[in-house]
Amino acid sequence: MGEAPTANQVAVAVRDDLRAVMRNFATGVCVVTTFSGTAGLRTHNALTINSLTSVSLDPPLISLSIRRESTFLADLMDARVWAVSILDAEGEDLARIFSRPEQERKKALGSLPAKPGERTGALLLDSSAWLECRYWNHLVAGDHLLIVGEVVALGTNLPRAPLVFLRGECHRIDLDRTG
Numbered sequence: 001m002g003e004a005p006t007a008n009q010v011a012v013a014v015r016d017d018l019r020a021v022m023r024n025f026a027t028g029v030c031v032v033t034t035f036s037g038t039a040g041l042r043t044h045n046a047l048t049i050n051s052l053t054s055v056s057l058d059p060p061l062i063s064l065s066i067r068r069e070s071t072f073l074a075d076l077m078d079a080r081v082w083a084v085s086i087l088d089a090e091g092e093d094l095a096r097i098f099s100r101p102e103q104e105r106k107k108a109l110g111s112l113p114a115k116p117g118e119r120t121g122a123l124l125l126d127s128s129a130w131l132e133c134r135y136w137n138h139l140v141a142g143d144h145l146l147i148v149g150e151v152v153a154l155g156t157n158l159p160r161a162p163l164v165f166l167r168g169e170c171h172r173i174d175l176d177r178t179g
């Protein structure tokens with residue numbers, strides 16, 4: 001008879017299974033932006049995420065889940081404000097750029113078209129739709145922090161083909177073809 005798995009082996013198996021299951025769940029792809037420093041001397045930061053969730057309409061709340069060790073998270077929790085740009089089919093390069101190490105992400109922000117949101121000062125990128133948020137609450141959730149934000153401004157751009165993250169890859173969806 002084989003030996004029973006240790007608690008650690010069980011945890012690793014569950015983690016791998018969770019990944020295998022969740023990769024079948026299609027999500028959108030966003031870039032979340034925030035900054036460090038004061039109004040005159042801000043250093044902007046950005047991160048690709050797919051954990052955006054709509055939480056409540058009254059009050060208007062959304063959530064993000066960000067790795068607790070992320071340096072981006074430290075900036076966001078200090079600034080207490082952020083913006084979310086929901087990427088369209090042309091945004092695959094942006095998704096790739098803002099999943100790189102911090103120095104590369106910050107450098108990229110200096111050369112891309114982006115404008116500060118009027119309510120938060122966090123940068124808005126070229127995208128299908130956008131939100132500006134301020135901190136509302138958070139929950140420590142394992143190795144991630146689940147952050148809830150109140151939406152203080154939002155908007156959409158002309159209808160654009162969406163970018164979808166599924167099975168570890170970005171996919172463009174042609175809505176004209178799929179109906």
Ligand SMILES: Cc1cc2nc3c(=O)[nH]c(=O)nc-3n(C[C@H](O)[C@H](O)[C@H](O)COP(=O)(O)O)c2cc1C
Nearest residue numbers: 048049050051065066067070071072098099102165
């Ligand atoms: C499509 C996609 C979705 C991602 N979603 C998240 C997410 O929801 N939360 C998160 O912490 N990291 C997410 N990441 C990873 C980050 O973009 C980034 O690679 C990593 O956190 C490095 O951040 P750091 O330099 O701040 O530590 C995602 C990456 C990709 C490509």
